[in-house]
Amino acid sequence: MKNDSTLTEQVEQKILKYITEQGYQIGDTLPRENEFALLLGVSRVVVREALSRLRIMGFVETRRKRGTVLKSPDMFYGVKTIIGSGKLDLESLKDLFEVRIMLEIGMADFIFMRRTENDLEELMRIIQEENATGETDFEKLARLDIQFHSTLYKISGNKTLRAFQHLLNTLFVTYSRNKDWKHKQIISHEALAGILAHGTPDAFRSAMRLHLNTRFEDMEKLFSGPEKLRMPDGVSQ
Structure with missing residues (x-):
């Protein structure tokens, strides 16, 4: 064989x-x-x-x-196969989680270069819907959170980056984050949108790093300590 x-x-x-x-x-x-x-x-x-x-x-x-x-090959075939295999261990999941955080902090220059008024309006629409959503509707808030960050990837204009982000969303959308994550945010989506409209790439990077602070905390709880958050489907412990 x-x-x-x-x-x-x-x-x-x-x-x-x-x-x-x-x-x-x-x-x-x-x-x-x-x-x-x-x-x-x-x-x-x-x-x-x-x-x-x-x-x-x-x-x-x-x-x-x-x-x-x-035909043109699928660059993410390997990643798709790994994510769908159900064989990811915690270390691999942690690596992918960190990659996503790196991408969201690092794409500021491209977002500022390619943003349009329509993009800013789309972000504000998401923020308004988020503000109108009850604090106990965790599922909808999580969906709006994903929409906001997905829109940022779309604004970057990089199709490969968007495809990779979609794969990571598929992996992380099901994992339970802390229910008080919105209260613990240092920088809100609204603040990020304001900086994108009137600030600089450097200011946006710094703000995004602070905004993702709760994700670092969630990650620590997911990967350490006796009690771990619920694992996403397709992840082995």
Whole structure:
């Protein structure tokens, strides 16, 4: 079994090398399985397995009447697989949690560069709905919190960043944060929006760091001490 796996991986790499050397472009139709088998000197079964692996990673797709077509790979395939595997341990979860905090503090320059009046109005709409929501409606407040931060990622204009943030939201949306998190915030969403409208990237970074203070506290409670918060689905302890 080990040798079969190794051969499949070798053929996978040879197919990618062939695609590069032959100058195939996104959307081009690739040789058929039997053609690759002849080119690479292996069986069609091995070629089929190698193409299946490339299909899962998003390098190729099968289209009706065209066969195997080259496409742009899914950069987050590995992350999606890990998150959906149910095999994440606490250390891995902690790393991903920290990555999210780093991103939210670090993207200030891009947000200021690309913000528009419509973006600011969208943030204010979320804030107004948040202010009108009862303090005991924790589920809605959590949803609005996610909307606010998702909007900031959208303002950054970076599709890769937004895709990664969506994956992290999928992971962390179900974990129970402290119910008094809103009261413990040093900097509110409204204050962040005000700085985004009239302040500077440096001021926004500093404010975001303070705003995320409760998330650091939640993280400490999640990853240390005898009592831990409820783990998200797909996370092993």
